[in-house]
Amino acid sequence: MTKTANSIxxxxxxxxxxxxxxxxxxxxxxxxTIAKNVADKSGVCIAVACQPTDIAMVANTGVPTLAQHVDPxxxxxxxxxxLGEAIREAGAIGSLVNxxxxxxxxxxxxxxxxxxxxLGMVSVxxxxxxxxxxxxxxxxxxFIAIEPPELIGTGIPVSKAKPEIVKNGVEAVKTxxxxxxxxxxxxxTTREDICAALRLGAEGVLIASAVTCSNNPKKVLEELVQxxxxx
Amino acid sequence: MTKTANSIxxxxxxxxxxxxxxxxxxxxxxxxTIAKNVADKSGVCIAVACQPTDIAMVANTGVPTLAQHVDPxxxxxxxxxxLGEAIREAGAIGSLVNxxxxxxxxxxxxxxxxxxxxLGMVSVxxxxxxxxxxxxxxxxxxFIAIEPPELIGTGIPVSKAKPEIVKNGVEAVKTxxxxxxxxxxxxxTTREDICAALRLGAEGVLIASAVTCSNNPKKVLEELVQxxxxx
Amino acid sequence: MTKTANSIxxxxxxxxxxxxxxxxxxxxxxxxTIAKNVADKSGVCIAVACQPTDIAMVANTGVPTLAQHVDPxxxxxxxxxxLGEAIREAGAIGSLVNxxxxxxxxxxxxxxxxxxxxLGMVSVxxxxxxxxxxxxxxxxxxFIAIEPPELIGTGIPVSKAKPEIVKNGVEAVKTxxxxxxxxxxxxxTTREDICAALRLGAEGVLIASAVTCSNNPKKVLEELVQxxxxx
Amino acid sequence: MTKTANSIxxxxxxxxxxxxxxxxxxxxxxxxTIAKNVADKSGVCIAVACQPTDIAMVANTGVPTLAQHVDPxxxxxxxxxxLGEAIREAGAIGSLVNxxxxxxxxxxxxxxxxxxxxLGMVSVxxxxxxxxxxxxxxxxxxFIAIEPPELIGTGIPVSKAKPEIVKNGVEAVKTxxxxxxxxxxxxxTTREDICAALRLGAEGVLIASAVTCSNNPKKVLEELVQxxxxx
Numbered sequence: 075m076t077k078t079a080n081s082i083x084x085x086x087x088x089x090x091x092x093x094x095x096x097x098x099x100x101x102x103x104x105x106x107t108i109a110k111n112v113a114d115k116s117g118v119c120i121a122v123a124c125q126p127t128d129i130a131m132v133a134n135t136g137v138p139t140l141a142q143h144v145d146p147x148x149x150x151x152x153x154x155x156x157l158g159e160a161i162r163e164a165g166a167i168g169s170l171v172n173x174x175x176x177x178x179x180x181x182x183x184x185x186x187x188x189x190x191x192x193l194g195m196v197s198v199x200x201x202x203x204x205x206x207x208x209x210x211x212x213x214x215x216x217f218i219a220i221e222p223p224e225l226i227g228t229g230i231p232v233s234k235a236k237p238e239i240v241k242n243g244v245e246a247v248k249t250x251x252x253x254x255x256x257x258x259x260x261x262x263t264t265r266e267d268i269c270a271a272l273r274l275g276a277e278g279v280l281i282a283s284a285v286t287c288s289n290n291p292k293k294v295l296e297e298l299v300q301x302x303x304x305x
Numbered sequence: 306m307t308k309t310a311n312s313i314x315x316x317x318x319x320x321x322x323x324x325x326x327x328x329x330x331x332x333x334x335x336x337x338t339i340a341k342n343v344a345d346k347s348g349v350c351i352a353v354a355c356q357p358t359d360i361a362m363v364a365n366t367g368v369p370t371l372a373q374h375v376d377p378x379x380x381x382x383x384x385x386x387x388l389g390e391a392i393r394e395a396g397a398i399g400s401l402v403n404x405x406x407x408x409x410x411x412x413x414x415x416x417x418x419x420x421x422x423x424l425g426m427v428s429v430x431x432x433x434x435x436x437x438x439x440x441x442x443x444x445x446x447x448f449i450a451i452e453p454p455e456l457i458g459t460g461i462p463v464s465k466a467k468p469e470i471v472k473n474g475v476e477a478v479k480t481x482x483x484x485x486x487x488x489x490x491x492x493x494t495t496r497e498d499i500c501a502a503l504r505l506g507a508e509g510v511l512i513a514s515a516v517t518c519s520n521n522p523k524k525v526l527e528e529l530v531q532x533x534x535x536x
Numbered sequence: 537m538t539k540t541a542n543s544i545x546x547x548x549x550x551x552x553x554x555x556x557x558x559x560x561x562x563x564x565x566x567x568x569t570i571a572k573n574v575a576d577k578s579g580v581c582i583a584v585a586c587q588p589t590d591i592a593m594v595a596n597t598g599v600p601t602l603a604q605h606v607d608p609x610x611x612x613x614x615x616x617x618x619l620g621e622a623i624r625e626a627g628a629i630g631s632l633v634n635x636x637x638x639x640x641x642x643x644x645x646x647x648x649x650x651x652x653x654x655l656g657m658v659s660v661x662x663x664x665x666x667x668x669x670x671x672x673x674x675x676x677x678x679f680i681a682i683e684p685p686e687l688i689g690t691g692i693p694v695s696k697a698k699p700e701i702v703k704n705g706v707e708a709v710k711t712x713x714x715x716x717x718x719x720x721x722x723x724x725t726t727r728e729d730i731c732a733a734l735r736l737g738a739e740g741v742l743i744a745s746a747v748t749c750s751n752n753p754k755k756v757l758e759e760l761v762q763x764x765x766x767x
Numbered sequence: 768m769t770k771t772a773n774s775i776x777x778x779x780x781x782x783x784x785x786x787x788x789x790x791x792x793x794x795x796x797x798x799x800t801i802a803k804n805v806a807d808k809s810g811v812c813i814a815v816a817c818q819p820t821d822i823a824m825v826a827n828t829g830v831p832t833l834a835q836h837v838d839p840x841x842x843x844x845x846x847x848x849x850l851g852e853a854i855r856e857a858g859a860i861g862s863l864v865n866x867x868x869x870x871x872x873x874x875x876x877x878x879x880x881x882x883x884x885x886l887g888m889v890s891v892x893x894x895x896x897x898x899x900x901x902x903x904x905x906x907x908x909x910f911i912a913i914e915p916p917e918l919i920g921t922g923i924p925v926s927k928a929k930p931e932i933v934k935n936g937v938e939a940v941k942t943x944x945x946x947x948x949x950x951x952x953x954x955x956t957t958r959e960d961i962c963a964a965l966r967l968g969a970e971g972v973l974i975a976s977a978v979t980c981s982n983n984p985k986k987v988l989e990e991l992v993q994x995x996x997x998x
Contacts, residue, residue, distance in 0.1 A: 154374030
């Protein structure tokens with residue numbers, strides 16, 4: 075594991091800000107501050123993955139901050155790409171990789187992981203099922219976040235709809251590489267969902283709209299940390 | 306033309322920071338400051354296109370700041386994408402579109418332009434030859450930057466190697482839409498190059514490594530503004 | 537216009553076989569034969585766009601045969617790509633370009649058109665709205681097929697739901713380049729739909745599931761040619 | 768292993784026809800016939816991967832025929848894509864997957880393999896290094912072909928320039944899944960190269976220009992089968 079991976083303590087709640095209006099610019103900072111406060115009060119680790127434009131300000135709140143994507147490139151002539159060195163200098167401690175909304179080739183995933191590792195940054199690779207999770211585990215990321223794409227944004231928790239994906243995913247990953255931590259995503263909205271996910275072996279969750287699009291993100295997060303504590 | 310397009314006065318020198326190490330983070334700010342100072346002293350407009358992580362800090366120097374890419378999306382679930390609203394809130398006044406290192410589908414170019422226009426932002430669409438420049442002109446961008454990809458990074462100025470591309474590009478664009486301003490890129494490094502480009506009808510240049518990778522970017526820029534004045 | 541473009545007489549019905557099971561392999565040949573027979577009987581030109589694996593057999597029926605996609609490449613090291621020379625040698629007289637299910641960058645569209653023209657093949661560029669149609673018209677394809685993506689596969693005919701797209705599309709294209717012929721697609725299923733499309737100025741239609749997935753494609757085509765004659 | 772995988776007997780020479788002019792259409796058939804004859808005479812298995820337009824004719828020569836790419840799709844609305852069912856009906860017994868010139872996302876590789884397996888077809892997944900080979904091995908393809916992209920087309924054999932990639936690749940794959948067979952590619956041109964590759968543990972090679980662009984492909988293949996026999 076990379077050194078900075080230690081800055082993400084499990085069980086962890088990672089909030090993916092995506093490009094929601096409610097999680098852009100000043101609003102991203104406000105949401106990050108709420109996350110920081112709930113984390114500090116509860117002792118449960120909460121990290122956020124924000125847009126590159128917002129990394130500096132969001133990281134400044136003290137919340138562990140991830141980028142949502144990093145390109146498999148070195149400094150040079152790559153206009154419009156996301157450079158590992160740039161997100162790190164801005165304050166990110168790591169990055170999501172291969173999110174289902176920003177998928178990468180296998181070679182790109184491998185190279186992105188190599189870059190993040192070299193930069194001492196945390197990697198959270200998103201996968202869509204048990205098989206691809208097992209494949210990614212061989213590439214030694216810090217985290218794998220299993221998100222069946224058909225459940226993303228539905229409010230149907232993977233831990234309830236397809237518990238076997240979480241259970242078998244954790245088992246496949248750990249068999250391949252016990253150092254890799256498994257998160258689950260897609261549809262987690264309540265304390266019961268997150269509690270169920272952790273009991274299935276997940277070491278955290280990757281959530282998005284349940285928090286970012288909520289009228290009361292603070293309350294949702296307080297709910298979720300209760301679920302974490304109860305697990 | 307969008308209102309903010311007025312904030313870019315022609316003839317203009319746009320410096321594409323790409324993801325060069327010399328133009329990332331603190332170094333991006335330093336380079337932007339040099340550009341600002343040369344612009345202020347000479348009266349020649351100089352803008353920069355930086356990485357999304359650096360937009361806020363770079364814009365803060367007062368230099369007109371563009372993003373290098375914007376995705377054709379609205380706020381929502383698009384992890385790892387670049388949102389128009391986000392770059393604007395960070396301080397960008399516009400964006401490059403369809404750079405040869407980050408090409409887009411035709412539908413994406415059209416939608417990106419619509420988004421930038423709606424947000425009151427400047428659009429600089431990159432094209433590779435006369436035909437695609439003429440096609441883009443119908444989409445009513447603020448600027449078209451013609452860069453034959455085979456010359457990018459070669460130090461061979463398009464204004465010298467293929468002057469007919471600049472000349473015919475300007476003519477094709479203006480015939481189609483006289484409001485669109487034409488820049489030329491690829492290989493511009495000296496005052497003679499930029500002077501030649503402007504005399505061929507270009508209203509500015511898009512340059513990158515000649516400035517960003519120079520040991521003395523201030524001197525290079527001072528050279529280039531001399532070329533602008535002489536044209 | 538290319539020479540072979542003459543082999544597609546307008547008004548034309550182009551059937552996109554997509555990768556429907558009902559239009560693959562032997563079934564593609566059977567469907568092509570039906571199209572050929574209805575065309576011969578009615579005197580209305582019917583062409584088909586089939587999968588690359590089926591081009592030779594489908595072209596052998598005598599129906600004017602298009603590929604569904606061609607890559608902007610020359611012979612060489614491009615594993616897994618579709619070569620213009622290969623589809624031509626197999627018997628195709630042209631190709632769809634930039635279908636909404638297989639979109640291309642602007643530079644790729646331009647280069648694909650150049651390749652098809654050089655090979656003496658017909659080009660049918662798909663576009664999604666009036667603006668992109670106007671842009672493509674400057675690239676001098678033989679045909680532009682306007683298909684608002686939101687209507688594809690819905691059974692809602694563009695000629696009824698958004699007649700202004702057809703009308704304005706035809707006008708924009710003809711103003712830019714009177715030699716380019718305009719087709720419309722998306723949702724055309726009845727003789728009324730196709731009749732309306734032609735009266736709005738379209739010179740043919742691009743259809744898919746209405747024919748390929750019909751229990752009785754012969755009857756559907758006979759309906760459609762009636763609509764063509766009535767227009 | 769799939770049933771048809773048995774139709775490829777190891778050690779095997781797979782010739783990637785790419786989209787070389789010398790391996791398109793009638794010339795593809797001629798080259799396939801040469802491969803068939805050398806295989807029959809020598810008893811060494813030789814398979815070819817040709818363009819989709821040529822599969823039917825090439826398979827008709829009796830040579831084991833692969834597609835160069837298959838899309839991770841089911842029959843339906845996917846214009847311009849390559850359907851597993853279509854290449855099978857045309858006569859292919861399998862397909863290359865994820866060639867470095869046609870890379871796929873991880874999810875697409877996994878789904879393509881599932882489709883090929885369901886259709887009883889052979890899968891040959893191309894990878895670029897040891898790590899990605901190990902990752903792919905968990906997805907249970909029939910073959911993995913390791914090709915360091917920097918050596919493709921150079922004539923510098925991977926078995927000589929980077930023997931450790933072949934050796935470690937074989938070891939990593941076999942440790943993960945002993946049923947997966949490993950091929951090596953990139954730069955194999957002589958009997959010594961292929962002999963070295965097999966001695967390093969490879970069960971065959973994936974070659975391209977050395978055969979397809981040769982003035983005398985028969986002689987090159989006869990050379991290579993000698994290398995296979997000597998290994």
